[in-house]
Amino acid sequence: MEVLEVRQFLYRFKFVLFVSFLFIAFVPSLLVALYQLPVDSSYITATFMEFRSTGKVPHFHSGIDFSTFLKEGVPIKAVANGFVRRLEIDLDNIYGNTIVLEHLDGYRTLYAHLSQFAEKYEKLANMLREEFGAKRIVVEFLSDDWKVSAGEVIGYSGKTGEAAQPHCHFEVRDKEEKNIYDPMDFIDKSLLKPVQMEIILKSLIIDGKEYSYSENATYEFSGTYPKIAVETYTELAKNLLGVKEIKLYFSGDLVYHIILDRLPMEYWEKPYSLYDERTVMTALIYRGYYKLYSDESLPYIKVNRVKDYNMSSYKVVLEISDAFGNVGKFSFNVQRR
Incomplete structure (x- = not known):
């Protein structure tokens, strides 16, 4: 009886291994399948969770923007197989004419500011x-x-809604549209048009006072701890884009870490949870200051x-x-006054 039980166990174990092998061998190809670009041979002109003050209230930019080279009428394409879930027919709202698709992986994609639909x-x-x-x-x-x-x-492509120039606004959401994700984690970035870029740090706010950033300079603070905000960007073809991740170290210890990869919908109108109130966004100016301190537990x-x-x-x-994979490292000192 014991031998039979062992044989049955081994048989079940082998079956589990076989099923696991099938899962490992075939499922990852579905999990890592990257989306095509909605615009051929394009590049990114705005990134996920940048600050926006357009519309009725300030909010996060909940997707990425693809250049259509300032042209209306450029074809916008589905990034993956799926189904149409929604049409929004609107010229004046934030998104303008919009189409939403649902895909076989369970995510939905949104394409906004269209001049017209197919x-x-x-x-x-x-x-x-x-x-x-x-x-x-x-x-x-x-x-x-x-x-x-x-x-x-x-x-x-068009400029319906709040768009100042024709482009394609693109988002990735979950099926229930309760969470918005960074589309850069889903698209095939190798299809993007090569553009020179680098991480830059322009200025600092420390305890409410603004300074130009200088490597290894010393700045003063007066509180129990230094409240630091940083004006930093990816500089891409003379355009300033938001960054994705910031790590703050005090004397070698990691004390603050943000990753901008997911935005729950209830935080969409709470950009000041991330940005200092000196952040400015107009048609001609974008100055975004990321706060590196918070009293809240944020996703x-x-x-x-x-x-x-x-x-x-x-x-x-x-x-x-x-x-895009760029990393910048910057250092300075702070001294209590």
């Missing part, structure tokens, strides 16, 4: 415009009948130990990364 969707939109006039119209598709294939044209703060330190001076090191 022909079959534009026909439906025109019918609804004739019926309801110049109103915001949202059409939800509950069935999977409106299928799309990767690379299929679903609309054309994008991974380490928050700044208050654990109560020394009179610190050697400060910043390690700043972007979604």
